[in-house]
Amino acid sequence: MSDTNNEFAEKRLKIVLVGDLGAGKTSIAVKFCTDEFTRQYTPTSGIDFFLKNMNLGCQKNIRLQLWDVSGLSLRSNMLDKYIFEANIILLVYDITNSSSFDILEDWVTKIRELSDDLQIMPVMAIVGNKCDMEHQRTVKRERSHRFAAENGFHYQDMSARTGESVSLCIANLAAKNLGIRLTKFDQDLHKPIITAEIGDSVDMPIIDNRKIIKRRPNKKQMSIHHFRQNLPMSKSTTCSLQ
Numbered sequence: 001m002s003d004t005n006n007e008f009a010e011k012r013l014k015i016v017l018v019g020d021l022g023a024g025k026t027s028i029a030v031k032f033c034t035d036e037f038t039r040q041y042t043p044t045s046g047i048d049f050f051l052k053n054m055n056l057g058c059q060k061n062i063r064l065q066l067w068d069v070s071g072l073s074l075r076s077n078m079l080d081k082y083i084f085e086a087n088i089i090l091l092v093y094d095i096t097n098s099s100s101f102d103i104l105e106d107w108v109t110k111i112r113e114l115s116d117d118l119q120i121m122p123v124m125a126i127v128g129n130k131c132d133m134e135h136q137r138t139v140k141r142e143r144s145h146r147f148a149a150e151n152g153f154h155y156q157d158m159s160a161r162t163g164e165s166v167s168l169c170i171a172n173l174a175a176k177n178l179g180i181r182l183t184k185f186d187q188d189l190h191k192p193i194i195t196a197e198i199g200d201s202v203d204m205p206i207i208d209n210r211k212i213i214k215r216r217p218n219k220k221q222m223s224i225h226h227f228r229q230n231l232p233m234s235k236s237t238t239c240s241l242q
Contacts, residue, residue, distance in 0.1 A: 009061065010061045010062075010063055011059060011061065011062045011063070011178060012062075012063045012065065013062065013063070013064050013065070013087045013088065013174055013177060013178070014065050014067065014085055014086045014087050014088070015064055015065065015066050015067065015086070015087065015088045015089075015090065015170065015173075015174075016066075016067045016069060016082060016083050016086045016088070016089045016090070016122075017029060017066065017067065017068050017069060017089075017090045017092055018069045018073070018074075018082075018083075018089065018090070018091055018092070018107050018111070019071060019090075019091055019092035019093055019100065019103075019104065019107065019127075020071045020093065020094070020097075020099065020100035020103050021043055021070075021071035021072065022041065022043075022071070022094060022097070022100070023071065023092045023093050023094045023097075023100045023129055024092060024094060024129035024130060024160045025044070025068050025069070025071075025090075025092045026042075026044055026048060026068050027129070027160035027161070028090075028092065028127070028129060028158070028160045028166055029048070029050045029066045029068045030050070030160075031160045031161075031163055031166050032050075032052065032066070032166050032167055032170055033050050033051075033052045033066070035163065035192075037160060037161050037163075043070070043071070044068055044069070044070040044071075045070060046070055046073075046078075047067055047068060047069050047070065047073070047082060048067075048068040049065065049066070049067060049068070050065070050066040050068065051063065051064070051065050051066070052064050052066070054171070054174075056171060056174060056175050056178065056180050056182065056186065057175065057180040057181060057182055057183065057186055058180070059178060059180055062174065062178070064170070064174060067082055067086070069082050074103070074106060074107060074110060079110065079111075079114060080114045083111060083114060083115070083122070086122040087122055087123065087174075087177050088122055088123045088124075088125070088170075088173050088174065088177060089111065089122045089123070089124045089125070090124075090125055090127050090170075091104050091107055091108065091124065091125065091126050091127065091153070092127045092129055093126070093127070093128060093129065093139070093144075094128075094129055094130050095128045095129065095130050095131060095133070095134075095136075095137045095138070095139050095144075095157065096130055096133050096136040096137060096138055096139075097138065097139075098138045098139050101139045101143075101144065101147075104126065104147070105147075108124075108151060111124075123154070123173055123176060123177050124151070124153045124154075125148075125153055125154040125155065125156060125169070125173055126144060126147065126148040126151075126153050126154070126155045126156070127155075127156055127157075127158060127169070128144055128155075128156070128157040128158070129158055129159065129160055130159060130160070130161070131157040131158060131159045131164060131165075132159040132161050132162050132164065154172075154173065156169040162192065163192035164192060166192070167190040167191075167192065168187060168190040168191055171186070171187075171190045172187075
């Protein structure tokens with residue numbers, strides 16, 4: 001197969017998000033796929049599926065399937081089905097909730113038990129969500145970084161609300177799995193444009209009697225078809241750039 005054919009051949013990656021209830025797994029998946037965020041919290045029942053197509057470096061056709069696993073699945077006999085053939089596992093915790101970090105050790109132990117028969121272990125990363133609430137942090141950075149280093153995992157703080165590091169983290173992990181080296185252009189492409197939300201306090205300095213006001217950029221037209229399903233073997237839904 002020629003290099004051109006390789007470039008356009010579809011690559012598929014399965015990304016599984018696990019962690020405690022309320023850690024923000026669904027918010028991360030939705031932010032990554034649609035660039036949307038809601039403060040309304042609805043616990044995941046069983047598992048949710050998301051799908052997004054993207055380009056990375058020279059690879060033009062990558063399909064990322066996100067499996068958003070309920071926090072209650074740690075004790076479920078379905079967990080082995082959820083993580084089966086996963087390429088990347090994100091262990092998500094809330095930086096403002098120390099108990100959500102403490103339980104990650106149980107998740108790691110359980111996943112390793114279920115992965116004993118795997119020839120290739122998935123890439124695993126610790127994700128500290130809600131870094132936009134740094135003033136409420138209860139899990140010290142040193143502790144979380146040490147835990148990741150002791151287990152040989154990648155570590156990343158991110159914010160599903162602002163989008164900080166969400167796309168960039170997933171893109172870097174996907175590129176690592178596929179053996180692709182991201183250019184600076186690729187990395188800049190996955191960095192969010194941080195804008196103020198309605199209700200946020202925004203400084204508006206005056207220069208030459210004119211106020212500088214942040215404006216929200218126009219979003220790319222996107223579509224998402226998403227459904228909730230308790231069984232892992234159901235067909236996934238599609239979230240793709242149009």
